[in-house]
Amino acid sequence: MGIKDVARLAGVSQGTVSHVLNHPDRVSPGKTAAVEAAIAQLGFVRNEPARQLRAGYSNTVGLLLLDAWNPGFMDLARGVEDATAERGWTVLxxxxxxxINREQTYLRLFAEGRVAGLIVIPHDESADGLHRIRTGGIPVVVVDRAESGEHKLSVAVDDVTGGRDAARHLIELGHRHLAFVGDELTAAPVHDRLAGVRRAVDEAVGEGLDVRLEVIPAELTVEAGREVGERLAKLPAKRRPTAVTAAIDLLAFGVLQSLLSHGLRVPDDVSLMGYDDIPFARQLSVSLTSVRRPHYEMGTTAAHLLTDVLTGATPQDRHVVFEPELVVRASTAAGPANYKEGT
Amino acid sequence: MGIKDVARLAGVSQGTVSHVLNHPDRVSPGKTAAVEAAIAQLGFVRNEPARQLRAGYSNTVGLLLLDAWNPGFMDLARGVEDATAERGWTVLxxxxxxxINREQTYLRLFAEGRVAGLIVIPHDESADGLHRIRTGGIPVVVVDRAESGEHKLSVAVDDVTGGRDAARHLIELGHRHLAFVGDELTAAPVHDRLAGVRRAVDEAVGEGLDVRLEVIPAELTVEAGREVGERLAKLPAKRRPTAVTAAIDLLAFGVLQSLLSHGLRVPDDVSLMGYDDIPFARQLSVSLTSVRRPHYEMGTTAAHLLTDVLTGATPQDRHVVFEPELVVRASTAAGPANYKEGT
DNA sequence: CTCGATTTTTGAATCGTGTCAAAGTTGGAT
DNA sequence: ATCCAACTTTGACACGATTCAAAAATCGAG
Structure with a gap:
């Protein structure tokens, strides 16, 4: 069950079989046919670990996702796949x-497996693990994390601006009591979004507006959103924020669901925003205002950065930052300060 | 940058370094410490392809998904991951x-990479490819496809029954003009669902009911659903089915969206069902009646089947079939034949 | 202190493939 | 018929880690 058996059956040497596999032009049609027949007959499958050991390189890149259940990351994965496939690489x-333990396990798996390169959406505390691999000689593209350095590669979104845009939108609508749902410590992107929200609030206060911000810690799941919505619904109307912006769409889904089920109207009683603009955002009972991140393009960009480096080409940029885009839908409407002007 | 360098630095032989890595009990504490120090100092990373070549086995199993954007399959993936991780394997x-081309590419990649085993949700026409791999000696668990045979492994759902339950539900509600959205040829599970729907319709006709079924081919995407909804909305009310059952939830999402945007009411004008019961189904503008498939459990079951075989244990079952469950929500209501009784 | 038993360490052989220098073959020009 | 160039084919070696038999070191009992 190796090249040797194929060679014996085809009546040629091992070297010839190897050439049929790797340099078909160097071998005569007759022998090629014989070898291919033998391969088919034996059901021979090339032993990739052996190939890789001898050849010293791999055509596979690894993609380590942070959270495959966030549809945005699946879009990113599709971008990575499409772009790498186009250039002849395969993705695992x-x-x-x-x-974080699984992350470490998989990073080690990829590093030991000698993939050619890695695209990683890292957990927050894993900087050292990435560094260890990076020094191991495998190029790494870090996604969704502020990075810098000439020998590093990264693709990120300016989530501070995204958060600022979100909060501004709400403030301009006339809301003065805002809530941000999400845990500042969970993930760097969430941290940035909150920082942006805070900046917008500070700016508004600087302009003399009486804007208040409440931060409600929560995990990044629909379930957690539901609990937050419940808590909000039970608050007396005067103490309840009139506008809520969630760290990610999934959270907003949960909040929306429990607000509605407790008889509150969105956006009439509470304006609600998500973040990410995942495909389902527009198909909710109340279509969700959100901040769109170009996930697919992030994926293709990360793949291009990586394959450029792997093929020896120097990419023009080593750190790409995308700008997010506010997408206004039905879930946000005028708040107290603007009531005179319309619903 | 290999075991040899570690050995030199630590002042021991290659064999000892290897033992530290694989049989720590066989080596004295002193040498162990020296070797570990050398490993840390050099940043040594074990070369997995070389290990695998010599040792002849791998701790990794492959999972080939059909469609990662269908949230149900991601649940399945989570099940596979949890169950395999628990037993000490890793999943790619x-x-x-x-x-189908990508499928072939990835199957070959996994086979050549000598993963220990595979869990595959196959494309319809790929039976031969799977077989080729199976004979290559790698155990394969086939998901979502009717299989049999003592040397084969599979996990599936009885989608015929699921389709029958769905259609029955609609017929019992009083609907007599049904439509099934989905292409009979796209995928085996869809084929089964339609077969189930047809059976329910035939049974109803056998009982003297005048039930009509229309099949509307469509790809399995939200976008395709939207087009179908559009076409349905433009139909004169008399020629329009009063109940629509979609091959998967994603399709139903699209149908729902465009029905609503064309001013039709769900379920008042048209009853609508999905299939899969993905998490978002209940959070739509009109919560969706669907047929639940236990995706997570399918994943854990597939993983257990596979790891059992890999470790030499004989699993009690080799073919597991789950029963789906009808989940009635707001998107289906009484049809013409029952109008007297309710909404 | 010695001997036998047990534990620790060593070094050579090996896994399956790709490469490369060398040997073999072919074919066209003279 | 002969020769040279171009093309094919061969076979030995190397990749890096594991393994195993054998050598070396250690330990305990007498």
Missing amino acids: ISNSGRD | ISNSGRD
Whole structure:
């Protein structure tokens, strides 16, 4: 069950079989046919580990996702796949599920497996693990994390601006009591979004507006959103924020669901925003205002950065930052300060 | 940068370094410490292809998904990951995206990479490819496809029954003009669902009911659903089915969206059902009646089947079939034949 | 202190493939 | 018929880690 058996059956040497596999032009049609027949007959499958050991390189890149259940990351994965496939590489995906141990396990797996390169959406505390691999000689593209350095590669979104845009939108609508749902410590992108929200609030206060911000810690799941919505619904109307912006769409889904089920109207009683603009956002009972991140393009960009480096080409940029885009839908409407002007 | 360098630095032989890595109990504490220090100092990373070549086995299993954008399959993936991780294996995921060429590419990649085993949600026409791999000696668990045979492994759902339950539900509600959205040829599970629907219709006709079924071919995407909804909305009310059952929830999402945007009411004008019961189904503008498939459990079951075989244990079952469950929500209501009784 | 038993360490052989220098073959020009 | 160039084919070696038999070191009992 190796090249040797194929060679014996085809009546040629091992070297010839190897050439049929790797340099078909160097071998005569007759022998090629004989070898291919033998391969088919034996059901020979090339032993990739052996190939890789001898050849010293791999055509596979690894993609380590943070949370495959966030549809945005699946779009990113599709971008990575499309762009790498186009350039002749294959992708192996794994998913840390925001579990730092799994992340370490998979990073080691990829590093030991000698993939040619890695695209990683890292957990927050894993900088050292990435660095260890990077020094191991495997190029790494870090996604969704502020990075810098000439020998590093990254693709990110300016989530501070995104958060600022979100909060501004609400403030301009006339809302003065805002809430941000999400845990500042969970993930760097969430941290940035909150920082942006805070900046917008500070700016508004600087302009003399009486804007108040409340931060409601929560995990990044629909379930957690539901609990937050419940808590909000039970608050007396005067103490309840009139506008809520969630760290990610999934959270907003949960909040929306429990607000509605407690008889509150969105956006009439509470304006609600998500973040990410995942495909389902527009198809909710109340279509969700959100901040769109170009996930697919992030994926293709990360793949291009990586394959450029792998093929020896120097990419023009080593750190790409995308700008998010506010997408206004039905879930946000005028708040107290603008009531005179319309619903 | 290999075991040899570690050995030199630590002042021991290669064999000892290897033992530290694989049989720590066989080596004295002193040498162990020296070796570990050398490993840390050099940043040594074990070369997995070389290990695998010599040792002849791998601790990794492959998971080939059909369509990672269908949330149900991601639940399945989570099940696979949890169950395999628990038993000490790691999972590499790839996604064919219903593209048979990609599927072949990834199957070959996994086979050549000598993963220990595979869990595959196959494209319809790929039976031979799977077989080729199976004979290559790698155990394969086939998901979502009727299989049999003592040396084969599979996990599936009885989608015929699921389709029958769905259609029955609609017929019992009083609907007599049904439509099934989905292409009979796209995928085996869809084929089964339609077969189930047809059976329910035939049974109803046998009982003297005048039930009519229309089949509307469509790809399995939200976008395709939107087009179908559009076409349905433009039909004169008399020629329009009063109940629509979609091959998967994603399709139903699209149908729902365009029905609503054309001013039709769900379920008042048209009853609508999905299939899969993905998490978002209940959170739509009109919560969706659907047929639940236990995706997570399918994943854990597939993983257990596979790891059992890999470890030499004989699994009690080799073919597991789950029963789907009808989940009635707001999108289906009484049809013409029952109008007297309710909404 | 010695001997036998047990534990620790060593070094050579090996896994399956790709490469490369060398040997073999072919074919056209003279 | 001969020769040279171009093309094919061969076979030995190397990649890096594991393994195993054998050598070396250690330990305990007498």
